[in-house]
Amino acid sequence: MWLSLNLAASLREDVYWTMTGAETRASRWPAASWSAYFALAVAGFRRHATYRQAMAAAIFTNTIFGFLRCAMLLAAAGANAGSVAGYDEARLVTFVWAGQGLIGVVLIWAPTELADRIRTGDVIADLLRPVDLVWQHLAADLGRAGLAVFTRLLGPIAVGSIFFTLFWPRRLLTYPLFVCSIALGTVVCFGCRYLVNAAAYWLLDARGPLTAWTLVSGLLGGLYFPLWFLPRAVALSLVMGTPFPSTIQLPLDILVERGSTAHQMALLCTQAGWAIAMLALCHWVQRLGERRLVAQGG
Amino acid sequence: MAALMIGGAGERLAAYGHLVRAQVRSQAQYRTSLVVDVVGSVAFGVLDVVTVIVFFRVTSDLAGFSFPEVFLMTTLTSCAFSLADLCVGNVERLRFFVRTGLFDAVLVRPLGTLVQLLAMDIAPRRVGRVVLGVALVVTAAVHAHVPASPAHIALLVVTPLAGAVIFSSIFVATSSVTFWWIESGEFGNALTYGGHDFASYPLNIYGAALRRIFAYGLGFAFVAYYPTLSLLGRTDPLGAPAFLGYASPLIALFTAGVAALFWRLGIRHYRSTGS
Numbered sequence: 125m126w127l128s129l130n131l132a133a134s135l136r137e138d139v140y141w142t143m144t145g146a147e148t149r150a151s152r153w154p155a156a157s158w159s160a161y162f163a164l165a166v167a168g169f170r171r172h173a174t175y176r177q178a179m180a181a182a183i184f185t186n187t188i189f190g191f192l193r194c195a196m197l198l199a200a201a202g203a204n205a206g207s208v209a210g211y212d213e214a215r216l217v218t219f220v221w222a223g224q225g226l227i228g229v230v231l232i233w234a235p236t237e238l239a240d241r242i243r244t245g246d247v248i249a250d251l252l253r254p255v256d257l258v259w260q261h262l263a264a265d266l267g268r269a270g271l272a273v274f275t276r277l278l279g280p281i282a283v284g285s286i287f288f289t290l291f292w293p294r295r296l297l298t299y300p301l302f303v304c305s306i307a308l309g310t311v312v313c314f315g316c317r318y319l320v321n322a323a324a325y326w327l328l329d330a331r332g333p334l335t336a337w338t339l340v341s342g343l344l345g346g347l348y349f350p351l352w353f354l355p356r357a358v359a360l361s362l363v364m365g366t367p368f369p370s371t372i373q374l375p376l377d378i379l380v381e382r383g384s385t386a387h388q389m390a391l392l393c394t395q396a397g398w399a400i401a402m403l404a405l406c407h408w409v410q411r412l413g414e415r416r417l418v419a420q421g422g
Numbered sequence: 423m424a425a426l427m428i429g430g431a432g433e434r435l436a437a438y439g440h441l442v443r444a445q446v447r448s449q450a451q452y453r454t455s456l457v458v459d460v461v462g463s464v465a466f467g468v469l470d471v472v473t474v475i476v477f478f479r480v481t482s483d484l485a486g487f488s489f490p491e492v493f494l495m496t497t498l499t500s501c502a503f504s505l506a507d508l509c510v511g512n513v514e515r516l517r518f519f520v521r522t523g524l525f526d527a528v529l530v531r532p533l534g535t536l537v538q539l540l541a542m543d544i545a546p547r548r549v550g551r552v553v554l555g556v557a558l559v560v561t562a563a564v565h566a567h568v569p570a571s572p573a574h575i576a577l578l579v580v581t582p583l584a585g586a587v588i589f590s591s592i593f594v595a596t597s598s599v600t601f602w603w604i605e606s607g608e609f610g611n612a613l614t615y616g617g618h619d620f621a622s623y624p625l626n627i628y629g630a631a632l633r634r635i636f637a638y639g640l641g642f643a644f645v646a647y648y649p650t651l652s653l654l655g656r657t658d659p660l661g662a663p664a665f666l667g668y669a670s671p672l673i674a675l676f677t678a679g680v681a682a683l684f685w686r687l688g689i690r691h692y693r694s695t696g697s
Contacts, residue, residue, distance in 0.1 A: 178605050335459060
């Protein structure tokens with residue numbers, strides 16, 4: 125219903141192309157055109173722009189947690205001459221407020237839309253469309269994230285800047301790097317959420333994996349404390365070896381200029397690596413899941 | 423209507439029992455998910471503790487409080503919260519019932535609305551976190567050298583129960599907001615989960631405004647902070663009198679009363695979906 129007319133038009137072209145194409149296979153549709161994905165992204169943006177009250181409630185919640193986390197981290201810094209694990213007070217405060225904003229951009233708390241559709245069998249209708257399911261969801265999610273940058277991210281940062289002295293990046297380059305980092309963080313987080321939802325192909329009820337994700341994403345994403353509070357070797361292996369820090373911790377480290385520009389670039393490359401890995405994994409799991417769906421007669 | 427009402431308290435309890443058992447049975451059908459759920463629930467309890475331990479890795483004290491002291495506050499809060507989450511945590515789903523009009527079905531049955539809703543949505547998987555919570559409170563009390571006198575042990579037992587009532591009241595009251603504001607979404611989380619985080623740490627790390635709202639306005643100072651001071655025989659750096667450590671049950675009764683009032687007002691305001 126939320127697909128725009130524009131999308132419907134480009135989909136029709138693709139269906140036509142597929143029908144007349146030599147290689148028509150029931151389960152492997154060709155990729156839809158860029159315009160279809162763009163329309164999906166716009167639809168994602170517009171869809172979430174209608175949930176204004178839920179958005180206001182979410183920003184309120186993020187703001188309250190911003191105050192609470194600031195109090196804890198500043199208390200920890202206060203006992204250590206104003207600096208802890210390489211973050212001074214301004215950086216800590218910025219870490220908290222931008223972090224609360226990023227929750228809504230990368231969307232840590234996963235909606236169960238896809239899992240529900242798998243459980244009820246509605247996903248069959250999605251698979252019939254001539255659009256790759258992973259790309260389709262990613263496009264809509266990026267549209268949603270685009271809206272969230274202007275609402276969920278800027279909201280808490282604005283509140284934080286009123287009540288605290290925030291750290292503003294000193295290098296001009298940090299700003300574009302931060303924007304890229306948010307985009308990559310969103311893709312990585314999307315990949316994780318997709319995989320968690322796709323567990324429903326096997327479990328039907330994906331609530332268990334969702335719980336595990338909520339737990340791990342918050343902890344290893346850097347929401348409860350900056351990961352560098354952990355022993356350096358542990359933090360480093362988490363950053364390199366798991367996708368979770370790429371969602372929130374790394375964008376925040378880039379924002380508060382932890383280390384040189386080269387260091388920021390290294391963090392960005394880590395994120396890019398995880399983004400590619402997660403998308404590949406999503407496609408692989410989706411293929412396995414489709415076979416599983418057939419086995420269940422869905 | 424009187425003829426329709428289910429007679430005695432015994433019969434009513436039996437009806438609630440049926441609802442709970444049906445819910446438990448239906449959840450047990452997805453066995454893998456249930457096991458993962460229980461593990462997840464325990465892990466959330468572990469998370470509360472991990473955060474404090476990690477904090478004290480980078481700092482030696484938090485606003486004048488040492489690790490054993492803060493650890494006791496955190497575990498008391500975690501235990502109280504998990505108990506409340508087990509019993510009434512799913513009242514958060516009320517907004518789904520109100521939005522879809524399913525709440526009509528709850529209203530026409532001859533049973534209490536709130537208890538029905540809780541019985542229908544009980545989450546047996548959360549037992550894991552409660553068990554862990556109790557074990558952690560005992561560990562923290564031993565670690566902090568709480569004297570083993572009857573008065574101290576009584577306070578140690580009563581505190582998580584009173585705290586659970588306070589958290590439950592906030593869960594119910596914030597969920598009732600949905601009767602007026604259907605798309606309230608995550609609004610309640612700020613006060614419930616926010617309250618959990620607030621109560622886990624000493625009061626004097628927060629600014630005056632936060633303290634006024636969370637500690638006194640919503641009663642979260644009585645979940646762990648004041649009882650911990652009494653348990654450890656410490657004076658409050660903010661200058662509150664010592665007897666406040668024993669006031670938690672009273673505060674809990676009061677918040678429960680306010681929550682009940684909210685709920686009743688909310689139900690009166692309920693207008694179904696009109697479909």
